[in-house]
Amino acid sequence: MTATVEAITRAAVSHLQGTEYAGVALCSKGKITTVAATDDLVTEIDQLQYKVGEGPCVDAITHHRTYRTGDLATEGRWPNFALAASAAGVRSMLSYRLFDSSTTIGALTLYSTEPDAFSDDTVADGALFAGHAAIALATAQTEAQLVTALESRDQIATAKGILMERHRLDPAQAFAMLVDASQNSNVKLHDVAAWLIDDTDQLRREFPEPVAG
Structure with missing residues (x-):
């Protein structure tokens, strides 16, 4: 994701006429955060x-x-914003909504220290650029989510293997034990698996050795 947003801002400065600086802001749960900026001035203005x-x-x-x-x-x-922004040195801005289908991802904003910096041609070119940028961001988010899911799956599989060996369980029983521990501790399943793999003391507490009868 970081590489994607940084590439977007650099390309915007290089290819969209009148652009001196560029930034990408993403929104999540009602909060907007600047995630890439080609200059500290962008972060300040955002x-x-x-x-x-x-x-x-x-x-x-x-x-x-x-x-x-x-x-x-x-x-x-x-x-409230415009006078402070112009006093900081920014005289022109051009902001595009970044969206995937009907979902707003964030915004791409172009900045210039010159007034009236963005022509109609730049507005049109920027709209096309922003469309491609939104696709790239949506793809990057999907890839990041998939990587996280795969990592979680691998952790859970490793944890199941540990429990199967330790408690002589089959895969379904080992998974059920992980689920019980997750629910009882109110901790996500993949975090319980990570604890079990990384922390021997946690393993002993959550999954004690069976006592021979």
Whole structure:
């Protein structure tokens, strides 16, 4: 994911006319977070938007539209944000909603220290670019989720093997023992498996050796 968002911001600066800096913000559970920025100024301006709750990036995510500013020094749509942003050196912004199907992933925002930096052609080019960026992000998220799932599966399989050997169980019985431990401790199944693999003391506490009768 990190490599993907960083590549997106670098490409935006290289290929979209008028762009001096670029950033990608992702939203999750109602919170917006900047995950890639080509300059510290981007992070500063984004944090300002999140703090005051207004600005092109915030509105692109909230209202599912593209937002282009002229000169932020005279911008009236976001009075609390615009003057502070222009004072920090940013005079133009262009923000696109990034979405997969109907789900908003976040926003791609372009920045310039020049007023009226983004032409109609750039807006059109940026829309196409943002569409491809959203696909790349959705794919990266899916791959990350798959990797996590595969790692969890491997951990659970290893933990089952340990329990099968320790308690002379079949696979179904070993899995049932893991599930019971997960439910009793209110801990996710893959975390219980990781404990069992990595922590011998935890293994003894949660899964004591059977006592011979």
